[in-house]
Amino acid sequence: MSRLVLVYEPEDACRTRLARQGFPPHHALEISSYLAQSTDLALEFPAIDKACAARGVDFVPVPLDEARSVLTGVDPAATLVWTLTDGIAYFRGGAAPAMARLGGLHTIGADDSLFALCQDKFRSGAVLSALGLPVPPAGLARDGKWLVEPPVSSSGYFVKPNRLGAKIGIWPDSRCRRAEDALELSRRVHSAYRDDVVVQPYVAGRNVRASFLGVDPDAGVEALGVFFVDSGGDFQTMADSMALYGDTGAAAKAADAYDEPDLVPVAASQPGADRRIREIARALMEALGVKDVFSMDFRVEADDTVHLIEFEVCPGLPCFDFRAYCRSQWGLSLPDAMAETAARRLMAAAST
Template sequence: MSRAMNGLAAGETRMILITGRRAPEVPQVLVEQGFEVEIRDGAAPEQAASGQVGVEAKGEAEVVVIEGDQVALQRFLGAGSQVKPRSGRALRVAFTYNVKRGIAGDQEAEFDSPRTISAIVEALQGWGYEVVPIEAGPDLPARLDEVAPDLVFNIAEGWHGRSRESQVPAMLEYRGIPFVGSDSVSIALTLDKVLAKRLVASAGLDTPAFQVFRAADEPLNPALTFPLIVKPACEGSSKGIGEGAVVHDEEALRARVRHLRERYNQPALVEAYISGREFTVAVVGNGAEPCVLPVLEVAFNEAAGAFPVYSYEIKQEIVAGARYLCPAPIDRELAERLARRAREVFSALELRDLARVDFRLAEDGTIHFLEVNPLPGLTPDYSDVCLIASAAGLTYQTLVGHLMRAALTRMGFPEEAMPGVVPLSTLAAGVGLGEAVG
């Protein structure tokens, strides 16, 4: 269990946030299991006051506060379930994750809701695997010894430092346990946006000109001209990227750097602001030609401002500043260029199994690499990768099946251990008129 759950006495209560999209059944299920449920933001005040459940929410604005004892909560998440003897030839898959617990601010922005965790468990079970969910806390090594899995499906984000996302993969590598996803080196490199940009640039790929600020009073490189965008160097989920991220003069630049240094205790990445369309590309598989799913465009609107960025507020739908078009309304030539560039980034950073790559298209047609996420969100009907998969005609279970097949093939597991999915190579790279998917 996580640090937040340590030291709880039997029967003591803990509050946890569930953020959900189009999932009114979640509160009802929890009520039936004896939890006290209060709906906020996603319901009218009178509905929240009456305890009414099953209210349709608007995106991640729905916040459900659940109060229950530790044992019941762990049972609902599956993390406290006893390990049963192996059944037949089914692979035993340990599923490692970090769960949102309602800490204020953006500290848990990269963690997953119980709804996402349950969806992944159900998808893996749907392929016949024996699944043991384990929250990635201090007792993870002991839990893995108890479970003795054949492999691990990992989405844990880690707790501290710029290498936090690599903590679970590194521990699995140390113990010789195979797992789905990129190795610890690649995951550590990609969370550090500066190192990722340097490696991508060294491979001859375009990325916005940049400078690293370790203090607010450092001189600005004269090659950088305003507007500029200022980001934390080692954060995900657009943490620290919001109102004020795009700066137009040195006073604003230094104030923003100072703010991020104080808030996140890490260097600030200052980049040339690329005015143009934004695309995200999901890459699944391994080898020389991993599959690229249909391209998704993050189509900004007036609410995103005159210098739009894919901000924390837009991702959390606090600000309705974008629509998601997939397949993106682009011609075949651009779709193929984006697919090729995504594969090149995937290769340059030595990623495997799954990644989401973000690009900006400059007015001169140059495709600029922004960042890559080897642990992209997998919230059904909400996360970019899930919207892309849906546009490609893949169900959620099929998407998870493809991730498992890619990893099992790489690990050398026999065919009978593989999910029976149609090869992704049969899908097009994604060219169309552009359908709103979120």
């Protein structure tokens, strides 16, 4: 029987490892919140299992630390590996597609080299810039010292950790006026998380999330979902993100502190920006090999100027925006969308 192996890194395993490395509990909690989608999606494993079984696929969710033993000795022709949570530094999910490649197994998603690239914002930005894509130029700082000085900016700067996601280390004052303020933020980030910071000129505009799941293996950029994400503020902070997902998100919902952002199709008001975003997605797919499942974050100005902020090869599948995308683009719930994607890939693999 064909099988879908979903590999994920749990939040609690990450917290335990960070504690051994000497991180205080509150910072370990913040860092591990990046893995909240593994907590949220686990609640739907029965629904995914049912959706897969209806399509003749055996669903096998596997914590990362058990993946090596599970993937050893399986039939490469009948096994598909889907990596749910990525990571190369604080998180370790990038090992899963590499293990799959060593075993000659089929995978959902990009090549494992891209898992490493998109987790390092500074290096990723350099590659995207070399491709001629509209990424803000960046400086890099470590604990109050410039490794690469940022360009002079009349609009001020935006400061974010280099290898952390889910808005970890982004505070209300992460937009600052002076380069000296950015260096002070780099000291705070290094003290809390031991990470460098990317320092970019602040770019105006509304936040946009572009999501993609190739339920149809032949789907292209026409299947991209492009939405403004209006959260009521200029940008989301770590506190905003932690209130939406995982263990901390569940607590926020129980306390009625959950405020889901609004999603508005970009094409409805700025079709030119929508077209440009799809052109950028096509460039990533053709030049970098981004495929199957991914997301991109943008800032879009009123005159249709588009700024590419970053891309992810492990988007938050159980997040509100990705669920909405599956419904609007494919007419499927998240479990059915995942099962249908896997079943079609396994069918294609069996015929080759």
